[in-house]
Amino acid sequence: MASRGFASEGRRVLRDPVLLGVIVVLWLLLALFVLYPLTVLLVRAFSDEGRLTLEPLLGSLGDAGHRAAFFNSLILAATVGVLGTLLGFLFALTATRTGLGRRWLTLLDAAALLPLVSPPFTTSIAIIFSFGPRGFISHHLLGFDNVSAYGFVSTALAETLTYFPFAYLTLRPIIAAIDPNLEEMAFSLGGSRWRIFRTVTVPLAIPGFANAFLLLFAASLADFATPLILAGNSFPVLPTQAYLQITGMFDFKGGAVLSLMLLVPAAVVYLLQRYWVGRRTYVTVTGKVGQRSRTRAIAPWASAALVVATVMVAVSILYFYALLVFASAVVAFGANNSFTWHHYAVIFTEGVPAIRDTLIIALIGMPLGGLYGVLVGYLIARRRFPGRQAMEIVSMINYALPGTIVGIAYLIAFNDPPIALTGGAMIIVACYVFRYSPTGIRATVALLSQIDRSLEEASSSLGAGSGETFRRVTLPLIAPAFFAGLGVVFIRSMTAISATIFLVSLSWTLITVRILENMTEMALGPAAAFSVFVIVVVFAVVSVLSAILARLRTATAGAAARSLLGG
């Protein structure tokens, strides 16, 4: 747009007081909770007594321990990326190509989605229960004594099982959308099944692979909880080192520098994922489903092998969760397996403050996050105003950054006047809202791109101002995105730890932080009970939201699609 367009956009916004007000308020919030903390973090890391310097960074790079943490982080992320993508592909292929019955598919989905709604230590706890010194598998089944469940292998295993659902969710629609007719055509042309798989199916899924790998890489890079429990001293990684630097040595600057070493790989991965891979999908969704022909592109024996492998993985995940439930209800797992309600009694007495605080924070953050996501998404997708693209980018920053960076930035920025917020609930709420609402923003943008602009123009021509149009027309139509965004904020408020561990205080704490404390005190029973509680609550809320979404879909989204797409 030329400067003339800029000026006329500006003039239009100035004449619309509601729009102008919303834009100004959102920018103030983004400046305060996204730009300001990040700036303070950078200034703290790169200045020394008022002058700009690279010394802290160079010093950190010179430290062999820190360098090791950096490379450990990359190795771990790459390993998790590869293994998780393969596992996700296995699940996706089994779900779409072997003709499994509905009930089996439900089992697969449950196994794949459980890790997504669980608090961060769930897999770690289950791995300790299975493979620790008195682990169910290592000790009771195999009879080993004093095995170590800590280190690279267990960390990579736990993260792979925790994050592979991202790969599954990315790859499944892509493989499902590869027309089986394409494979069958190749088959009818005389290609062998293996050849078709190699030359048709896999190449078409390549953008999906790249996308899945990058998502997993980023998730592992930013993961704080798993390595904190499982990596141990032999395998330090950046997020945990930054945490220890701050909580152990009260070295804010050192923590800031360490967290910033995460920034470069995280930013590279994010940009690759968003602007390169994200735009390369060969598979177009036409909406024309046709009959699902029973594909013959996979040989019966291969199909059977896929099913067996997938079901084994799914069963082991379910086994982990069963173990967690079991451990929450016995006196001392592995030593005294008699039933008790004791751990639940503990979390509902001593644990009540954490539960109450977490729920209060989640319930405050939920509507705020939902509304914020829908507002920003609407402005980005529908309104022309100066600074629109900048707003889109800034709103994604906290989402794209590893939680450790965001947490440390908030801690440093809001610890002292002029804006001292640490210790309160508000800073935790703000952290969740600005970190997890981008899901809602993206959902809103996606939904709005399917809703014709003429609806808003119609409302406008009928006398409604921009605020009234948003309330009466746009908001009801993007309600699905609102509830989706709100759900994500709630789930993350219940399960996240990487950023907010830096923000809890004596007066406001979180369940996830209590789980961590229990783990370090070796109080595994209460930790398991807390985890079960979180999973149950999240599951209940997600069920309610899904029910609402399903109703909305029939009432508006479906109708919208029918009456708007081409009349």
Added chain:
Amino acid sequence: MAPISIRLDRVSKRFDHTVKGEVYAVREVSLSVAEGELLTLLGPSGCGKSTTLRMIAGFEEPDEGMISIDGRDVTHVLPNQRGIGFMFQNYALFPHLSVFENVAYGLRVQGKPAAEIARAVGEVLELVGLANYERQQPHQLSGGEQQRVALARAVVFQPKVLLFDEPLSNLDAKLRVEMREEIRSLQKRVGITTVYVTHDQEEAMAISDRIAVMERGEVVQDGTAQDLYYRPASEFVARFIGRTNIVPARVLSPTEVEVEGVRIAFSSGLAAGQAVRLVVRPEMIDLHPAAAGSSGVAEITHHTFLGEKTDYQAKLGALSLQATASDHYRKPVLDIGQPVAVRFHAQGIHVLK
């Protein structure tokens, strides 16, 4: 003459084209619409007619020029403060609201009392023939019914001006004819000033008091359907409105021209020897069987019998002429290859400037 309701004074709208740079979507368009009049903006796609309409509505803002409605300068007024009813090509019914709530929308925004809204909505639904449809959802309606709801919604709050953006293009041919007659009769009954955009010249001629033909962002001619048909200002208008022959001719004298050896008594008032181009509509040419070989005799190259008329193509020297005959109930259809004498009806002929 009724007072002017809508006035556009040298209105321009530019946009940045990735390849061509800055281009005019609308260029120095001046128009006026009298109170109660129905003006159609007619032109091919991309001619700027929709952009012009959207500027009247306020959805787009002109880069230059002035727009006024009822004497008030609205060039920079937001659409919701203009008091216009707008009909969209895709109807733009609110999918989450019932028919009643769709129609009531404008009144609710104005904060009218519930009883008044119920009465007004009931009346207008009756007017468009959709009484008892209040509780239906938009997706349960047929295309024609959706159209009527959109129309009811646009007129219920008695706007000063009604704007239509290709409202019939999503309907099938038969319904299109029906709906355009309904729109026209409703518009006349309510007496509301209307601007109507279409690319369909037949629709434009059927519905309009006046038609402004647009080409590449500019209004090239503005007049009644008969003006445009019989006295087109350019070859573009001549070809866009109806079927036509553009025939090169030579002026023999101020009262006679010659086309491929055929002399036509026609007072052009032009000096002898000039080369001109004539607009000759197919129905202004008569073809009669004749002996081959003489000058001014053409040959039938194509014929299409359509019942009420027959379309011919005839080759006259280097010219290929379109002609129409509507009297085959009393004389035989001419055969392909048959030599025919060509007679031009001088009254209808128009000289292109």
